[in-house]
Amino acid sequence: MSSLTVYHQSQPEQPEKMLTDPADIASTLATVGVRFERWAANAPIAPGASPVEVIAAYHHEIEKLMFEEGYVTVDVVSMDRNHPQKAELRAKFLDEHTHGEDEVRFFVAGRGLFCLHVDERVYAVLCEKNDLISVPAGTKHWFDMGEEPHFVAIRLFNNPEGWVAQFTGDPIAAGFPGLEY
Ligand SMILES: CSCCC(=O)/C(O)=C/O
Numbered sequence: 635m636s637s638l639t640v641y642h643q644s645q646p647e648q649p650e651k652m653l654t655d656p657a658d659i660a661s662t663l664a665t666v667g668v669r670f671e672r673w674a675a676n677a678p679i680a681p682g683a684s685p686v687e688v689i690a691a692y693h694h695e696i697e698k699l700m701f702e703e704g705y706v707t708v709d710v711v712s713m714d715r716n717h718p719q720k721a722e723l724r725a726k727f728l729d730e731h732t733h734g735e736d737e738v739r740f741f742v743a744g745r746g747l748f749c750l751h752v753d754e755r756v757y758a759v760l761c762e763k764n765d766l767i768s769v770p771a772g773t774k775h776w777f778d779m780g781e782e783p784h785f786v787a788i789r790l791f792n793n794p795e796g797w798v799a800q801f802t803g804d805p806i807a808a809g810f811p812g813l814e815y
Pocket residue numbers: 711727737739746775776777787789797
């Protein structure tokens with residue numbers, strides 16, 4: 635089940651709020667400019683499907699987002715426990731960073747934990763299959779896929795280069811709960 639846990643940045647052991655109703659998650663995230671929606675990721679994706687196959691399966695959803703928001707680039711991140719770079723990629727995304735553009739992710743399988751650091755609060759969003767999240771450009775955040783990752787996420791970008799990040803150098807992520815099973 636998707637969830638949102640809100641913390642003060644100084645108290646990672648004591649959440650201020652935990653929400654599981656998608657409407658409550660969406661309205662709370664909207665207060666910090668984040669779009670959160672439940673879509674229907676019902677197109678069948680075979681295990682090991684290529685990015686081209688995933689994009690073809692979801693081309694209607696992708697075209698809608700591109701048309702509405704002007705995104706120009708799309709890619710697919712597909713992770714499972716056998717991915718040869720799972721530890722390296724986990725460490726990269728776990729480092730707090732920002733992007734110069736919105737972070738738009740549509741989860742079509744599995745799950746992952748986005749932690750958004752806005753002012754003095756951390757919004758930990760457990761995203762699952764069917765979740766669309768769009769985090770405004772410049773928002774400090776990190777992402778945990780866990781030790782045994784399993785997710786397929788479609789990423790949309792409004793720059794032709796795709797994924798570009800600026801790391802903040804803040805070790806805050808290490809003090810917060812990661813993705814649990
Ligand atoms: C869920 S897609 C992989 C993670 C990613 O692209 C990112 O920028 C995390 O912050």
